Amino acid sequence: MKKDEYLKRLAGELQRRGIKDVQDIVAEYQQHFAFKEAEGVPEEEVVAKLGAPETLAAQFAAEPGRSPGGLKRAGALAGLGILGALSWIAVAATWIGAIGLLFAGLGSLLGGVVLAFGREFFIQLAHIPYMPAASALLFGLALLFLGLFLLLAWRHVWRGCIRFQAMIGGRLKNAIAAARGRTEAVFHSRRPQAAAGSRLRNHLMWGVLAAFLVFALAAMVVSVKNAGGMPFWHIWGWFGYDGPLKGV
Amino acid sequence: MNSQYKKGVLELCVLSLLRRRDWYGYEISEYLSRHIHLAEGTVYPILRKLKGEGLLTVYLQEESGGPPRKYYSLTGRGWEAYKAGRAEYLGFARAVQALLEEEENEKG
Secondary structure, three states: OOHHHHHHHHHHHHHHOOOOOHHHHHHHHHHHHHHHHHOOOOHHHHHHHHOOHHHHHHHHHOOOOOOOOHHHHHHHHHHHHHHHHHHHHHHHHHHHHHHHHHHHHHHHHHHHHHHHHOHHHHOOOOOOOOOOHHHHHHHHHHHHHHHHHHHHHHHHHHHHHHHHHHHHHHHHHHHHHHHOOOOOEEEOOOOOOOOHHHHHHHHHHHHHHHHHHHHHHHHHHHHHHHHOOOOHHHHOOHHHOOOOOOOO | OOHHHHHHHHHHHHHHHHHHOOEEHHHHHHHHHHHOOOOHHHHHHHHHHHHHOOOEEEEEEOOOOOOOEEEEEEOHHHHHHHHHHHHHHHHHHHHHHHHHHHHHHHHO
């Protein structure tokens, strides 16, 4: 007997016994043939070793498969619909968060460059509050590093979003299939292995965060010294405060 | 060997393999048929039965160059069933062995 005839007979025997998911079962045997074929085993030999289709079908029949009743199934599917909608809202929220983070990072980077290196030029285009040159340079550098950190962190968040969506999608697909009484296939996504460059990038990310903290702290110290007290932003009349230097 | 009897033992063997890691159906069939004389096709009804009893879960995993493989994974209940089945089998096997050896001693 060859493969096709064997599978046909198996399907017939399974159907005759009223067994569910005949296609699923036959597909598993089909794969068995495929694996054997890859090893170069002739079809007749595979058939001989598998056992008679009647015997196998009887073994499947000995096991009553569970199937949720129609009403229960409908309820489960409705529940899954709501769960699914909520899950996709969560997925959308993570994407929106990730996009927000991207823009925050770009904004900080741009703002930092302007403040540190282009204050004289941009002061004509945009309102930049008064501060001494040293403060501007330090605050600018701090912002620049903050932007870099956000962008480096964004890479992780973005990948996390992709994984999260794949996970939610896979779980839902599986749950819906199970509720319909079909296969219970969870689509597992293998965790991507950390690339060689990714550890270096991680170090870089934390280094950049440290640089932000250092520059931010230095900017505060220099500003406090320059303004001659705290809070220097009041003294320099930022945020609408009427400081002694308002309008300078 | 009595096929009904063997089937119960094969269930235990499958659980024992899955205790270590997740396996796909063909892999289990190959491994067991190398160690135990059996019709290779019988592994699939056993897997299905164990899945139906909630002792295993199934997931598909994409493989490079080929259809996705159906992997089987032991559940908490499967683990409990394995522990209980193992103790039961070993106790039974020990008793049978003692009985059979007793018979040999009588002869000798």
